[in-house]
Amino acid sequence: MDTTEILITIRRIVRSINLESKKIQKEYGVSIPQLLCLSYLHASRNFQSTQGEIRRFLNLNSSTTSGIIDRLENKGCLARLPKQGDKRVVNIALTSKGSELLKQVPPLLHDRLSERLQSLPSIKLQQIQESLVTLVHILDIEQVEASPMLTIEEPIEETKKEISSKSQEI
Amino acid sequence: MDTTEILITIRRIVRSINLESKKIQKEYGVSIPQLLCLSYLHASRNFQSTQGEIRRFLNLNSSTTSGIIDRLENKGCLARLPKQGDKRVVNIALTSKGSELLKQVPPLLHDRLSERLQSLPSIKLQQIQESLVTLVHILDIEQVEASPMLTIEEPIEETKKEISSKSQEI
DNA sequence: GTATTTTTGTTCGCATAGAAACCAATAACC
């Protein structure tokens, strides 16, 4: 497996995750980013948070977060409330409908996948973890540069690119 | 790092790839899926292929492929031609504009990423490959089920799920 | 030859994702 195949494999992993998200959405009516958002609210103080906090938690762009919140609001899972003291900020509150939905979904999801991952030898699992972190570093060039104190890394050039060539259908 | 963190890491990898795609699009006017499509045409006989072949190569849904081809057609990078003998099939032909664009983009991209991957110890690279393949198997549950002759795999239940919980902003 | 099934690719609808533009509110500066 060379560079190209690694990239192709990543694309396939991404696709699987997206397909899974679609299945969950069909079955439960919420997507994974939506679920992540609801989970965050559930774990927040007073089951509330701000759009900015959710955005940072999800590590997404502001407009994307706004869209996710819109759709959850339309579903009745959360509500937008004004925040005392700062009129720019919108408080996002989990509704009981959202809370109920959370009770149905996460345990099923988490258990199944954990099951599979934990059936692996722990050495294997460790490998996966390290490999993913390595990939993050390779791809997250900006992050590495932003923290020169992290570790000894080889000098990495500014602009990183990604390539593609053939991929084979399975 | 447990299951949740693996999932979170995957999400971060996905994000990096998407951000990279955005940069490339801004700089060269084409996205990575579009580049993949053009590359495939370039390597095809007579610089032509069918929508179905491109779809299988990209491993994408038909409507997605149609959209990608639409946008490349609008850019003048490819053309839709009828196929002799089967009126359902559309031949997709790379234009010289598309060919020229390919000359500018891919070498830069591929080289940079290869460079970084190949600067890793070969053991590390091997780990990454194996880990990705393992993840593919875990996520590609349907593939494994569809091919019971592949290898000895533990019995895997039908519906797999994915979970999420906290992720931290870096 | 006719009826049915399968194939091919397009359209539509929905969601995610980012960039850019925007505006109101707040903070910082003088």
Added chain:
DNA sequence: GGTTATTGGTTTCTATGCGAACAAAAATAC
């Protein structure tokens, strides 16, 4: 207090991605 800079979130636009529906064409069955 007035001016400038920053912040927070929304809107608009573009692209990717999937599923469902669809129509035409081809393949298959009788």
